[in-house]
Amino acid sequence: MIYPIVKYGQEVLERPSEPVTVFDGNLEKLVADMFETLCAANGVGLAAPQIGIAKKLCVIDITSGEDPKAKLVLANPAIVATEGKQVLEEGCLSLPDFRAKTTRPLRATVRAQDLHGKEITLTGEGLLARAFCHETDHLNGVLFIQHLSLLKRDSIKRKVRRMMKAGEW
Numbered sequence: 001m002i003y004p005i006v007k008y009g010q011e012v013l014e015r016p017s018e019p020v021t022v023f024d025g026n027l028e029k030l031v032a033d034m035f036e037t038l039c040a041a042n043g044v045g046l047a048a049p050q051i052g053i054a055k056k057l058c059v060i061d062i063t064s065g066e067d068p069k070a071k072l073v074l075a076n077p078a079i080v081a082t083e084g085k086q087v088l089e090e091g092c093l094s095l096p097d098f099r100a101k102t103t104r105p106l107r108a109t110v111r112a113q114d115l116h117g118k119e120i121t122l123t124g125e126g127l128l129a130r131a132f133c134h135e136t137d138h139l140n141g142v143l144f145i146q147h148l149s150l151l152k153r154d155s156i157k158r159k160v161r162r163m164m165k166a167g168e169w
């Protein structure tokens, strides 16, 4: 099932989500739906609050559906180590059509649980590191625009408000 994606402005995107505590068939179904939604949206990552579910759960696939082995499920993720930095354009499915140069670590290590509740530690570089940070942020109620300058962030917020008023958001 493909979920509609919650856009910036909904409060579920700006508050911390609740930890995942039950690893059962319902969670498996939710994760399958999240991958389907991610693939349909041509995205690299999707966090549960982006489909209106305030749970610390995200899915990542930096190959956008090309490689089934690239699919990652992170429950209750936390970034535990970072190294270096990269400045590249970043976007978010909840802020469609807005992209901005965003500074992220070049390498990031995330500790999380997998679909079955098993503890995992993964280190990613480049786009994967960016995805780990972006999605973990989502679960803490943080959007990528928080990492931009106040000026840039306000400009995006103003444009979104204008689109909301015009009924285009």
Ligand SMILES: [Zn+2]
Binding pocket: 091, 092, 093, 094, 134, 138
């Ligand atoms: Zn996002």
